[in-house]
Amino acid sequence: MFTTGQLIFGILFFIAFVIAITYQYRKDIKIHKAHYKGTIWVLIAFVGFIATIATVKFIFM
Secondary structure: OOOHHHHHHHHHHHHHHHHHHHHHHHHHHHHHHHHOOOHHHHHHHHHHHHHHHHHHHHHOO
């Protein structure tokens, strides 16, 4: 399905992407802590909402 060159490129691209994202996040971590306090509650609410929708779907299906 993929050639060897395409697989190598994909793997190297993925590794470089993860390294770049990790570097940028570590560089900005102080800014994130200062400006995005309390966002974990938004994540918890979102996951809870999706779980509620899934539960209702499986109960009434």
